[in-house]
Amino acid sequence: MEVFSAIQWIQFVMATLSVIGSSSLIAYIVFQNIQKSPEIRPLFYLSFSDLLLGICWLIEALLYGTSVVNKDIVCYNLQAVGQIFYISSFLYTVNYIWYLYKELRMKHKLHGQSTFPPVIDYTCQVGQIAIILSSLIPLLLMIPVFCLGNASECFHNFSQSHRCILMYSPPSAMAELLPSADASVCSTLYFYGLTIFLASFLLSLLTIVVLLIQAQTLYKKFVKSTGFLGSEQWAVIHIMEQRVRFYPVAFFCCWGPAVILMIVKLTKPQDTKLHMALYVLQALTASSQGLLNCGVYGWTQYNFYHLKQEARRDADTQTPLLCSQKRFYSRGLHPLESTLAFATSTSTIL
Known part of the structure; x- marks a missing residue:
């Protein structure tokens, strides 16, 4: 069908862009020699996973x-x-989002003039364990699909024409005519893989939403705080809060259409126009995770440097009196702008 040929080319283009994006982010992290940083480590592994996934999409x-x-x-x-x-x-x-939230929370505690070295060590240890489990758990979950699927020759038991460009091909109606394939085992493995995908997505989304709400609450406390923070500290806090917001958006944009498609296929197995539209949308989004993650990181990094330079320029060119007046008149502006003005004025006075 022409639709599947279009899906093939869409997936090819988006997978290529995803490979380029994730490779660029990995190269940047390695070039800057920051891959061992506690904050960057989960992002590095996320980019590496995006790279390998993009290569799989590309080969398919x-x-x-x-x-x-x-x-x-x-x-x-x-x-x-x-x-x-x-x-x-x-x-x-x-x-990665959990670590950004923990860093935001730690900065809030430090802002309250409290130090928690044991908590910092505990966070690092939990982060290292989480990275290991993030690689180990998916592998363990997919062992039955590899072992039982190949042993039962389930590659004969599905609609083969579009297997390489569709995430899940339902069991073929002619499977019972293939004596080499165990239809019951293959059907069970199909629904097992589908369940694993939906459950992992929904659990991840729920966790991300909880972390997002907590991070937004912390950021509001920062904005309303009356303590003294430097302009660069505010820039770091603002960019961390942005990443906590934008990475979930990229996550949902990438995998939301695929999840909707899986749910629709469970209720209506036969292909319809809705299925075809979701196939195309899935090819556009699911293959682009490496590109979107790279874009979010690059855009927030650019904003960080721009915000930091602007704050430094503001601190260097204005007198303490003018800075204090600016803070007074900017109370009606965006909270971040007024906060930066206040942080700049205090750093200039000191």
Whole structure:
């Protein structure tokens, strides 16, 4: 069908852009030699997972429509490997947002003139354990799909024509005519993989929403605080809060259409126009996670440097009296602007 040919090319283009985006972010982190930083470590693994997932999407798009030996086996196992990577990306996204929230919370406690070294050590240890589990759990969950699926030859038990470009191909209606395939095992594995995908997404989304609400509450406390913070400290806090907001948006934009498609396919297995529209939307979004994550990080980094330079310029060119007057008149402005003005005035006075 022409729709599936279009989906192939959309997936090819978006997967290529995702590979470029995640590779660029990895190269930046390695070049800056910040991959061992507690904040950057989960982002580095998230980007690496996005890179491997993008490569899987790219290979699948290239295989579609070609006559390769054992293509069915390759496509089946590529789908299973891809599921490992996107469940890992779910967990790494949660891990990264959790760390940003903990850093925001730690800065708020330090702002209250309290120090908590044991808490900092505990956070680092929990973060390291979470990174290991984010790689180990998806692999363990997908072992039955690899072992039982290949043993039962489930690559014969699904609609093969579009396997390489669709995340989940439902069991074929002709499966019972294939004596080499165990239809019951393959159908069970299909719904098992679908359940794992939906459960991991929903749990990750719920955790992210909770962290987002907590981070927004902390940021409001920062804005209303009357303590003394430097302009660069406010820039760091603002950018961390932005990342806590934008990474969940990128996460939902990437995987929301795929989740909606899975739910629709469970209720209406036969392909309809709605299915086709969701197939196209999924090809546009699910393959672009590496690109979006790279874009969010690059945009927030640019804002950070711009905000920091602007605050420094403001501190260098204005007198303490003018800064205090600016703070008074800017109370009706955006909270971040008034906060930066106040932080700049205090740093100039000191």
